[in-house]
Amino acid sequence: MDSSHIQFCLDRAKVDLHQLHNLLTISAFWARERKIEDLAIAIANSDPVVTVWDKERLIGFARATSDCVYRAAIWDVAIAPEYRGVGLGRKLVETVLSHPRVNKVERVYLTTTHQQSFYERIGFKCNDTTTMVLDNTHPLDSGFLLEEQAQEIFST
Numbered sequence: 001m002d003s004s005h006i007q008f009c010l011d012r013a014k015v016d017l018h019q020l021h022n023l024l025t026i027s028a029f030w031a032r033e034r035k036i037e038d039l040a041i042a043i044a045n046s047d048p049v050v051t052v053w054d055k056e057r058l059i060g061f062a063r064a065t066s067d068c069v070y071r072a073a074i075w076d077v078a079i080a081p082e083y084r085g086v087g088l089g090r091k092l093v094e095t096v097l098s099h100p101r102v103n104k105v106e107r108v109y110l111t112t113t114h115q116q117s118f119y120e121r122i123g124f125k126c127n128d129t130t131t132m133v134l135d136n137t138h139p140l141d142s143g144f145l146l147e148e149q150a151q152e153i154f155s156t
Contacts, residue, residue, distance in 0.1 A: 005055065006088065008095055012049035019058035020051075027078045030113065046075065048099040052092055059083045060092050066101045073109040074102075093122055
């Protein structure tokens with residue numbers, strides 16, 4: 001595949017939420033039930049947000065959160081199925097890792113269900129000793145970024 005026309009973008013304002021929703025639905029079993037409104041909130045609270053484009057089509061996505069010193073986490077890495085296997089996923093993750101908000105932190109976390117070997121080739125290691133999760137079935141209303149604020153940020 002000739003990927004010379006593929007573009008990477010760090011401008012989260014250019015994320016097409018409908019295309020993102022479609023990309024996650026077809027390429028990520030763990031994101032099939034996500035709502036567009038919730039994706040807008042997640043993107044508004046992430047930096048960097050990296051998208052991959054084949055002309056006008058969104059074919060890749062990843063985002064991170066970071067305190068810029070100690071910890072960062074990479075989320076929602078996805079490449080459209082027909083674009084896998086040519087190095088775009090690796091370049092996508094490396095783009096996130098090289099971002100100034102991520103590249104100097106002590107530890108970068110990433111959660112994956114079935115792609116451990118892919119991430120190990122980039123340098124990640126399995127870590128069974130410190131991972132814990134809270135299924136927050138009754139979240140408190142934080143008031144940080146309301147749904148209406150996210151819609152204002154991403155309305156076109």
